[in-house]
Amino acid sequence: MSVNVSGRDRQVIINPLVTCMPMGAMWAVLGINRGIPLVQGSQGCSTFVRYHLARHFREPIEIAVSSFHESTAVFGGKKNLNISLKTIVQRQNPDLIGVVTTCSSEIIGDDVYGFVESNKEELKDLGHDNTEIIPINTPSFAGSHFVGYNKAVDALIKNLTVINENNEGDDNKINIIPGLLNPGDVNEIKHILDVMHVPYTILTDISETFNSPLNPKKQEHPYFGKGGTTVDEIRNISANKGTISITKYAKTGAETLEQTHKVPAVTDNLPPIGIKGTDDFIMTVNKLTKHDILDTLMTERGLTLDLMADVSARYLAGRKVVIFGDPTLVTGLTSFIIEIGMEPVMVTTGSEEKTFPTDIENMSKGQNIDVITEGDLKVVEDYVKDKDNGVELILGSSEARFINYDTGIPLVRFGFPVYDRVGYHSQPIVGYRGAKRVVEMITNEVLAKYYEEKHWKLQQ
Amino acid sequence: MPFKLFDIDKEIPERKKHIYVKDEHNCEIDCNKSTIPGCMTERGCALAGGRGVITGAVKDAIGLVHSPVGCQYYTTGVKRYPSQPQLPNGEIFPIDNFNLKYSFGTDLKEANIVFGGMKKLKEAIIEANKECPFASAIYVNSTCTTGLIGDDVDAICKEMTEKIDKDVVAFNTPGFSGVSQSKGHHITNDAVFDRLVGTKEPPNTTQYDICLIGEYNIDGDLWVIEKYLTEMGLNILSRFSGDASHDELCWMQRSKLNLVRCQRSATYIADLIEEKYGIPYKKVDFFSCEYCSDNLRMLGRHFSLEEESEAVIEKYYGKVKEELEWYKEQLTGKKVYIFSGGPKSWHLSIPLEKELGLDIIAVASQFEHSDGYDKMKARVKEGTTILDDPNSLELEEMILESKPDLILAGIKEKYLSYKYGVPAIQIHSYENGPYIGYEGFLNLAKDIYNNINAPVWKLMEFKTE
Numbered sequence: 001m002s003v004n005v006s007g008r009d010r011q012v013i014i015n016p017l018v019t020c021m022p023m024g025a026m027w028a029v030l031g032i033n034r035g036i037p038l039v040q041g042s043q044g045c046s047t048f049v050r051y052h053l054a055r056h057f058r059e060p061i062e063i064a065v066s067s068f069h070e071s072t073a074v075f076g077g078k079k080n081l082n083i084s085l086k087t088i089v090q091r092q093n094p095d096l097i098g099v100v101t102t103c104s105s106e107i108i109g110d111d112v113y114g115f116v117e118s119n120k121e122e123l124k125d126l127g128h129d130n131t132e133i134i135p136i137n138t139p140s141f142a143g144s145h146f147v148g149y150n151k152a153v154d155a156l157i158k159n160l161t162v163i164n165e166n167n168e169g170d171d172n173k174i175n176i177i178p179g180l181l182n183p184g185d186v187n188e189i190k191h192i193l194d195v196m197h198v199p200y201t202i203l204t205d206i207s208e209t210f211n212s213p214l215n216p217k218k219q220e221h222p223y224f225g226k227g228g229t230t231v232d233e234i235r236n237i238s239a240n241k242g243t244i245s246i247t248k249y250a251k252t253g254a255e256t257l258e259q260t261h262k263v264p265a266v267t268d269n270l271p272p273i274g275i276k277g278t279d280d281f282i283m284t285v286n287k288l289t290k291h292d293i294l295d296t297l298m299t300e301r302g303l304t305l306d307l308m309a310d311v312s313a314r315y316l317a318g319r320k321v322v323i324f325g326d327p328t329l330v331t332g333l334t335s336f337i338i339e340i341g342m343e344p345v346m347v348t349t350g351s352e353e354k355t356f357p358t359d360i361e362n363m364s365k366g367q368n369i370d371v372i373t374e375g376d377l378k379v380v381e382d383y384v385k386d387k388d389n390g391v392e393l394i395l396g397s398s399e400a401r402f403i404n405y406d407t408g409i410p411l412v413r414f415g416f417p418v419y420d421r422v423g424y425h426s427q428p429i430v431g432y433r434g435a436k437r438v439v440e441m442i443t444n445e446v447l448a449k450y451y452e453e454k455h456w457k458l459q460q
Numbered sequence: 461m462p463f464k465l466f467d468i469d470k471e472i473p474e475r476k477k478h479i480y481v482k483d484e485h486n487c488e489i490d491c492n493k494s495t496i497p498g499c500m501t502e503r504g505c506a507l508a509g510g511r512g513v514i515t516g517a518v519k520d521a522i523g524l525v526h527s528p529v530g531c532q533y534y535t536t537g538v539k540r541y542p543s544q545p546q547l548p549n550g551e552i553f554p555i556d557n558f559n560l561k562y563s564f565g566t567d568l569k570e571a572n573i574v575f576g577g578m579k580k581l582k583e584a585i586i587e588a589n590k591e592c593p594f595a596s597a598i599y600v601n602s603t604c605t606t607g608l609i610g611d612d613v614d615a616i617c618k619e620m621t622e623k624i625d626k627d628v629v630a631f632n633t634p635g636f637s638g639v640s641q642s643k644g645h646h647i648t649n650d651a652v653f654d655r656l657v658g659t660k661e662p663p664n665t666t667q668y669d670i671c672l673i674g675e676y677n678i679d680g681d682l683w684v685i686e687k688y689l690t691e692m693g694l695n696i697l698s699r700f701s702g703d704a705s706h707d708e709l710c711w712m713q714r715s716k717l718n719l720v721r722c723q724r725s726a727t728y729i730a731d732l733i734e735e736k737y738g739i740p741y742k743k744v745d746f747f748s749c750e751y752c753s754d755n756l757r758m759l760g761r762h763f764s765l766e767e768e769s770e771a772v773i774e775k776y777y778g779k780v781k782e783e784l785e786w787y788k789e790q791l792t793g794k795k796v797y798i799f800s801g802g803p804k805s806w807h808l809s810i811p812l813e814k815e816l817g818l819d820i821i822a823v824a825s826q827f828e829h830s831d832g833y834d835k836m837k838a839r840v841k842e843g844t845t846i847l848d849d850p851n852s853l854e855l856e857e858m859i860l861e862s863k864p865d866l867i868l869a870g871i872k873e874k875y876l877s878y879k880y881g882v883p884a885i886q887i888h889s890y891e892n893g894p895y896i897g898y899e900g901f902l903n904l905a906k907d908i909y910n911n912i913n914a915p916v917w918k919l920m921e922f923k924t925e
Contacts, residue, residue, distance in 0.1 A: 020530030044505030084498025216881030
């Protein structure tokens with residue numbers, strides 16, 4: 001067998017690669033136009049997430065919290081939620097509040113669904129009935145932020161999407177559940193669909209809320225990020241032609257739409273990373289909508305192939321790569337690393353994604369790949385620092401910067417979080433153009449690290 | 461009206477007592493109270509105040525968070541707390557910046573919530589010790605989860621201390637404790653005092669031994685002060701807790717004088733040490749040239765090192781004086797808010813006005829107590845707005861109302877401020893620090909100048925002519 005699957009050989013986590021559920025849910029709610037996440041828990045549960053998202057996106061991240069204190073642990077969080085909802089609705093008048101639960105609220109047994117229902121009545125009596133309030137159960141101990149994201153998208157669909165009896169709506173419109181992709185990636189997916197003239201709803205769309213233009217004269221108060229998916233859009237997705245979940249961890253919403261509204265779900269494809277992944281994505285869209293695959297996309301594909309032909313054999317062939325991070329991004333990048341002739345020697349995600357080892361095995365073409373399930377950053381570090389493994393490149397988040405400093409092995413940054421370089425959240429790794437960017441980043445790191453010593457090899 | 465109710469707060473009128481526009485009445489500001497749920501507070505939790513602020517700075521201890529993965533994830537390497545590997549016994553700790561590079565956690569799952577997490581905690585302690593046998597101690601933080609399920613973290617830590625023959629210290633910091641980070645500071649001060657202070661003896665002592673308490677080495681601040689104090693002949697016996705080794709915390713009782721730098725997060729332990737061991741402490745302030753000189757002189761007098769302190773002042777003040785005067789000319793009259801976590805609002809208000817010519821029009825704190833607000837009130841002019849636990853909507857309204865030239869705040873407020881066209885610098889973690897001492901104050905002046913004068917702020921409008 002060419003793929004060796006193993007677990008972490010200790011229980012204690014050293015530098016986790018994932019965080020807990022609530023952050024994923026907050027991420028999804030922040031992709032709603034005029035949406036506010038309300039964390040039903042302690043202040044740290046909101047403030048830490050705000051800190052981490054703010055340093056990655058360099059954007060305001062506005063998240064409310066119901067401020068649990070000792071008394072809440074004794075008396076429950078009903079009063080906290082009640083005051084929070086009133087305060088938010090009266091001051092900010094959002095279109096949607098996603099009530100994100102935490103370990104505390106789940107352990108003390110808050111009936112968030114019941115609380116929300118009774119509050120809706122009260123708010124209605126106060127004359128505020130235009131804010132959707134969606135409970136999202138995300139007990140921190142029951143899964144990673146990927147699971148929390150999935151639960152939030154599903155909760156939004158379950159609570160908002162209505163039956164479209166007349167089957168009205170845009171012809172050939174599709175739904176995309178992007179997962180925890182960066183704004184640059186979501187924009188690239190939109191670009192592909194725009195080129196194909198396919199209308200879409202992104203569930204949910206953080207491409208602008210996490211990447212808002214600076215234009216103080218037009219800045220509304222209270223602050224909401226620009227863009228995001230509107231509540232009305234989500235109401236109307238039941239008549240769309242299909243739902244593509246880019247990631248495997250966020251497919252429950254697509255399945256809900258299929259079961260409840262007969263919207264076909266496409267959930268188990270490779271992500272649109274690299275050539276084959278992007279080919280598959282475009283074919284999926286083509287099959288769902290019958291829209292043509294236009295020359296523009298083939299030109300983009302050709303430009304990426306052109307660069308791959310330039311650099312693959314010349315600089316990259318056989319070089320050993322370690323990849324860690326989001327299970328979908330790692331799967332896609334592993335496939336692409338193989339396409340550019342490099343060798344993925346170890347991959348890990350830190351998440352609970354069950355099909356990850358099989359997905360890697362299916363794409364390996366004789367390479368020996370170590371797949372470590374539920375890894376952490378120390379696993380990555382130990383592997384990279386073991387000289388027998390001959391690692392020449394690391395693909396991962398900024399968290400691996402110390403491994404890079406210690407070993408000098410280049411780190412090509414992708415995913416979340418990237419806080420020690422700029423521009424990474426706004427540029428894509430998906431699609432043909434994203435693939436081209438990945439090849440450029442990898443090649444330039446390889447040239448700087450492995451060729452400058454013999455600089456004459458760089459003359460032509 | 462001395463108290464101010466923002467338009468955005470009309471539905472939560474209780475906010476009015478937290479916002480005071482200074483007048484001749486010297487009114488009492490409501491503070492250290494529970495936050496109004498849903499008001500978009502900037503506050504954090506006890507774990508942030510404990511592990512984030514204090515124990516996360518210790519360079520040779522394993523930080524182990526007993527929680528679902530999130531609490532560990534969020535407290536990994538976030539504070540700008542560099543450390544050097546030198547230990548007091550002359551040995552070199554095998555990993556530099558160990559406190560920034562590694563965090564450990566028990567990663568509690570559903571079954572642990574049902575059946576308890578104590579077994580997992582024990583295993584985690586043993587495994588962490590096996591991974592890093594060179595670590596001097598293990599600091600265990602409890603969290604909301606482990607507080608609620610009732611894990612007896614104290615008992616486990618006691619048991620494990622014997623088992624691995626190394627201090628395993630429990631810090632009981634469930635996030636819901638208290639109203640803000642401030643509770644976490646207090647819990648951690650108490651735990652360090654109860655569990656560690658007095659348990660070890662320093663390799664040697666001198667009559668010039670001091671403890672630098674409440675200095676966490678943000679972006680290298682501690683190293684600046686340490687340089688001044690060492691050059692004037694003082695010996696830093698312990699740091700609490702920037703760039704500190706575990707052992708230093710255990711022999712704080714041997715200091716001759718304790719200096720308390722961050723008076724919000726660390727006066728507790730200075731009080732406790734004074735009470736039990738009779739060691740006096742002085743509250744010190746090294747932000748800005750004037751405060752720095754005053755405090756160095758005070759220490760010179762205390763230890764009869766007057767000449768030495770004057771030499772240090774001359775040497776380092778001399779290096780920055782002329783440049784600071786230039787910055788003062790450039791910055792005079794610029795309007796600034798200081799939205800700090802704790803005491804920086806009162807540390808910086810007078811220096812920024814007097815030494816850099818800035819006009820402080822608002823000061824705020826997330827978690828100060830009434831003694832801090834007394835200092836804040838005393839150090840601003842009439843008409844200055846003073847806010848307790850400000851929320852982001854109030855900040856927006858203030859910006860729109862009295863557009864300042866610059867805001868000193870945290871990363872959460874910084875990017876919000878940008879959107880309304882106002883530059884902001886991080887005053888909790890700094891931009892290009894250190895900010896303390898003479899050269900630090902020059903760094904701060906440069907950052908203030910560069911931010912206010914960044915050309916981008918003049919390009920906001922698309923001009924058609």
